[in-house]
Amino acid sequence: xxxxxxxxxxxxxxxxxxxxxxxxxxxxxxxxxxxxxxxxxxxxxxxxxxxxxxxxxxxxxxxxxxxxxxxxxxxxxxxxxxxxxxxxxxxxxxxxxxxxxxxxxxxxxxxxxxxxxxxxxxxxxxxxxxxxxxxxxxxxxxxxxxxxxxxxxxxxxxxxxxxxxxxxxxxxxxxxxxxxxxxxxxxxxxxxxxxxxxxxxxxxxxxxxxxxxxxxxxxxxxxxxxxxxxx
Amino acid sequence: xxxxxxxxxxxxxxxxxxxxxxxxxxxxxxxxxxxxxxxxxxxxxxxxxxxxxxxxxxxxxxxxxxxxxxxxxxxxxxxxxxxxxxxxxxxxxxxxxxxxxxxxxxxxxxxxxxxxxxxxxxxxxxxxxxxxxxxxxxxxxxxxxxxxxxxxxxxxxxxxxxxxxxxxxxxxxxxxxxxxxxxxxxxxxxxxxxxxxxxxxxxxxxxxxxxxxxxxxxxxxxxxxxxxxxxxxxxxxxxxxxxxxxxxxxxxxxxxxxxxxxxxxxxxxxxxxxxxxxxxxxxxxxxxxxxxxxxxxxxxxxxxxxxxxxxxxxxxxxxxxxxxxxxxxxxxxxxxxxxxxxxxxxxxxxxxxxxxxxxxxxxxxxxxxxxxxxxxxxxxxxxxxxxxxxxxxxxxxxxxxxxxxxxxxxxxxxxxxxxxxxxxxxxxxxxxxxxxxxxxxxxxxxxxxxxxxxxxxxxxxxxxxxxxxxxxxxxxxxxxxxxxxxxxxxxxxxxxxxxxxxxxxxxxxxxxxxxxxxxxxxxxxxxxxxxxxxxxxxxxxxxxxxxxxxxxxxxxxxxxxxxxxxxxxxxxxxxxxxxxxxxxxxxxxxxxxxxxxxxxxxxxxxxxxxxxxxxxxxxxxxxxxxxxxxxxxxxxxx
Numbered sequence: 001x002x003x004x005x006x007x008x009x010x011x012x013x014x015x016x017x018x019x020x021x022x023x024x025x026x027x028x029x030x031x032x033x034x035x036x037x038x039x040x041x042x043x044x045x046x047x048x049x050x051x052x053x054x055x056x057x058x059x060x061x062x063x064x065x066x067x068x069x070x071x072x073x074x075x076x077x078x079x080x081x082x083x084x085x086x087x088x089x090x091x092x093x094x095x096x097x098x099x100x101x102x103x104x105x106x107x108x109x110x111x112x113x114x115x116x117x118x119x120x121x122x123x124x125x126x127x128x129x130x131x132x133x134x135x136x137x138x139x140x141x142x143x144x145x146x147x148x149x150x151x152x153x154x155x156x157x158x159x160x161x162x163x164x165x166x167x168x169x170x171x172x173x174x175x176x177x178x179x180x181x182x183x184x185x186x187x188x189x190x191x192x193x194x195x196x197x198x199x200x201x202x203x204x205x206x207x208x209x210x211x212x213x214x215x216x217x218x219x220x221x222x223x224x225x226x227x228x229x230x231x
Numbered sequence: 232x233x234x235x236x237x238x239x240x241x242x243x244x245x246x247x248x249x250x251x252x253x254x255x256x257x258x259x260x261x262x263x264x265x266x267x268x269x270x271x272x273x274x275x276x277x278x279x280x281x282x283x284x285x286x287x288x289x290x291x292x293x294x295x296x297x298x299x300x301x302x303x304x305x306x307x308x309x310x311x312x313x314x315x316x317x318x319x320x321x322x323x324x325x326x327x328x329x330x331x332x333x334x335x336x337x338x339x340x341x342x343x344x345x346x347x348x349x350x351x352x353x354x355x356x357x358x359x360x361x362x363x364x365x366x367x368x369x370x371x372x373x374x375x376x377x378x379x380x381x382x383x384x385x386x387x388x389x390x391x392x393x394x395x396x397x398x399x400x401x402x403x404x405x406x407x408x409x410x411x412x413x414x415x416x417x418x419x420x421x422x423x424x425x426x427x428x429x430x431x432x433x434x435x436x437x438x439x440x441x442x443x444x445x446x447x448x449x450x451x452x453x454x455x456x457x458x459x460x461x462x463x464x465x466x467x468x469x470x471x472x473x474x475x476x477x478x479x480x481x482x483x484x485x486x487x488x489x490x491x492x493x494x495x496x497x498x499x500x501x502x503x504x505x506x507x508x509x510x511x512x513x514x515x516x517x518x519x520x521x522x523x524x525x526x527x528x529x530x531x532x533x534x535x536x537x538x539x540x541x542x543x544x545x546x547x548x549x550x551x552x553x554x555x556x557x558x559x560x561x562x563x564x565x566x567x568x569x570x571x572x573x574x575x576x577x578x579x580x581x582x583x584x585x586x587x588x589x590x591x592x593x594x595x596x597x598x599x600x601x602x603x604x605x606x607x608x609x610x611x612x613x614x615x616x617x618x619x620x621x622x623x624x625x626x627x628x629x630x631x632x633x634x635x636x637x638x639x640x641x642x643x644x645x646x647x648x649x650x651x652x653x654x655x656x657x658x659x660x661x662x663x664x665x666x667x668x669x670x671x672x673x674x675x676x677x678x679x680x681x682x683x684x685x686x687x688x689x690x691x692x693x694x695x696x697x698x699x700x701x702x703x704x705x706x707x708x709x710x711x712x713x714x715x716x717x718x719x720x721x722x723x724x725x726x727x728x729x730x731x732x733x734x735x736x737x738x739x740x741x742x743x744x745x746x747x748x749x750x751x752x753x754x755x756x757x758x759x760x761x762x763x764x765x766x767x768x769x770x771x772x773x774x775x776x777x778x779x780x781x782x783x784x785x786x787x788x789x790x791x792x793x794x795x796x797x798x799x800x801x802x803x804x805x806x807x808x809x810x811x812x813x814x815x816x817x818x819x820x821x822x823x824x825x826x827x828x829x830x831x832x833x834x835x836x837x838x839x840x841x842x843x844x845x846x847x848x849x850x851x852x853x854x855x856x857x858x859x860x861x862x863x864x865x866x867x868x869x
Binding site: 043044045046047048049050052060061063066081084085088089092093095096127128129131152153172174175176177178179 | 539556560561709710711712713714715716717718720721722723724725728729745748749752755756757758
């Protein structure tokens with residue numbers, strides 16, 4: 001495969017042609033904030049709005065999950081404008097997230113916590129109003145619970161369930177602020193044909209899908225459990 | 232696609248046209264009077280169908296042979312229902328504000344009698360000595376009709392009338408041209424997409440044409456969703472063939488075999504008339520296989536969208552057409568290279584496509600001679616809100632807002648003061664009085680923070696609160712947000728909650744800064760056009776009407792006396808008439824009582840601020856007023 005050379009944060013790297021900047025950076029040990037990126041997905045979801053980077057010669061910040069690498073490209077992952085957008089997106093997510101880390105099964109393996117320390121954002125950010133959902137928690141499955149109120153709508157569980165395993169129990173419903181990951185007709189997951197493969201729990205970056213026995217999912221799972229690409 | 236048998240195309244079309252022309256002449260120059268009732272959606276909601284019924288009923292009592300025709304919207308929506316009467320030997324007259332009773336009188340007095348009834352007339356369509364010409368109205372000084380040329384003048388359900396007016400000639404010409412030459416012609420004309428962003432049409436077509444692959448698609452975007460915009464609906468309802476002809480030329484140019492009209496299901500009449508038009512075009516061999524005997528084949532299917540605003544965005548529209556949820560995705564790839572089913576697809580707005588036939592017919596230079604340096608041609612606006620002449624208008628690019636609002640629109644009703652104009656719907660901005668003399672085109676509007684959008688123009692007067700306007704549009708966008716990306720889903724929701732606080736008097740000054748920062752971030756950081764443009768109403772109102780925001784936050788005062796929580800109703804004791812108790816009886820919550828002097832007093836604790844007392848108070852007293860902030864109401868005595 002053809003490779004191209006580019007610079008990310010001053011580090012000269014080579015990446016396969018057509019690869020997105022986000023993966024090129026992650027493969028070379030440069031972390032770019034992200035929640036919704038799935039390496040194996042046919043097209044980037046581009047929903048979390050965290051992975052902004054600045055590219056020389058470009059007008060404004062671009063999402064690195066959608067931007068293919070190019071020869072001679074100079075990328076800055078820590079530019080002030082891209083960081084400002086990432087912080088705003090993270091604060092928006094936190095303002096609609098019930099922050100109760102001490103009682104959350106995901107405490108200390110939660111990607112929101114990791115992003116907060118990386119971007120210098122307080123978990124209890126006060127810039128925006130607290131707007132949380134109050135939806136019922138689904139504990140119908142024997143080994144895991146689903147708390148839609150904690151969900152950040154990254155789509156990883158939906159993709160894994162549908163595209164990777166072809167089950168399709170989970171999907172999105174409603175629009176705007178009411179958008180939610182749910183099952184067909186909002187039935188409990190256990191009654192929706194779930195095969196309890198636990199893959200959705202493994203990929204959930206936050207405390208929305210957690211094991212009942214306190215087991216932790218794979219931490220830092222931006223790669224979404226890809227057999228070929230664990231770095 | 233090679234050009235074969237040009238003469239065949241020309242002669243096939245000539246036959247079609249001859250037939251259409253002879254039918255038109257028979258109708259228009261015949262001895263029968265013609266009554267045209269403007270019955271598009273706007274006319275129908277004003278009662279055009281009842282008028283039509285009355286006309287037919289009245290005629291059935293007489294012996295006269297009269298041609299009754301249903302036509303589309305003339306653009307004069309303020310005067311609906313409209314009736315146009317052409318009686319041989321007399322000028323053609325447009326009558327406005329027609330009720331069934333007036334319609335019966337017109338039939339009796341003018342059709343059966345000789346009284347031309349000038350009291351109902353808006354004007355005549357040609358110069359004459361009886362009735363002033365409609366073109367003497369001040370609006371016609373500024374208006375120039377290209378797209379609106381035929382609307383309201385022809386029966387949209389009769390293809391021959393469109394052909395007789397020069398329709399499908401451009402198609403016949405185009406089929407004898409090389410596609411590259413058509414692109415060149417459109418490029419020279421300077422046509423830019425009328426969907427809002429103003430992207431070069433020729434460039435879009437060229438990218439699609441040169442994209443590899445045999446299968447290509449053409450989509451007409453008729454998913455008009457802006458509050459207060461109805462241009463696309465009017466064109467589809469009143470002159471559907473102009474859109475179909477534009478689609479045919481575009482399809483021939485880019486090499487598409489299949490096309491769709493993506494129209495919202497809330498436009499049933501537009502869907503119905505488009506279906507009839509498609510059927511008739513196919514019947515004449517203008518659509519379908521081997522069009523006009525050429526090797527070019529193309530078919531069009533109407534597709535009814537379910538009314539999601541976001542589906543006006545190209546990528547979401549395609550997803551919806553593919554049967555998926557209407558969610559946008561990242562561009563590039565642009566649809567012109569990878570669109571419907573992954574094939575190169577051109578998506579053009581209704582108006583963009585309708586401009587194509589006149590450009591091919593009259594030449595690129597003619598089109599390029601109209602408008603400003605970078606925005607050619609005309610712009611169609613839907614005038615709504617606080618303006619006398621609501622309706623459609625078409626003016627050359629570069630016309631000023633003042634000319635549109637005051638000359639074409641007739642100014643602000645009830646002698647109120649102009650305050651702002653909201654252009655481009657939820658994606659556009661609110662422009663203040665200082666922008667009135669700016670010539671408008673795609674670029675000048677962008678500079679001041681608004682955008683052409685689809686062309687909705689809502690006029691606001693001194694009674695409109697700008698904070699409330701921003702809140703209204705944001706409520707719309709956050710509800711219509713698909714929810715896929717964080718910035719739009721949560722950002723618009725947060726902005727809305729701040730604006731709600733302002734209008735309720737709960738805002739803080741620091742919110743204003745946060746709101747501005749957030750609006751900037753949502754503008755840059757959103758996934759699609761809906762999110763990126765959604766802060767425009769907020770940013771422009773904050774830019775031009777900052778004082779109003781400050782009044783809401785610092786003084787808890789709504790200067791326009793509009794925000795429900797920041798006003799109170801008060802009865803001026805010196806104006807209140809002792810013998811009148813009109814307000815007492817109408818008050819829905821029994822909050823008004825008489826005091827010892829028989830002066831009426833509102834119990835502020837009971838009052839729900841419905842405003843009924845203000846309407847009920849007779850004009851000669853005018854004793855009920857609104858006060859803001861509510862604590863300005865003097866304490867009750869006795």
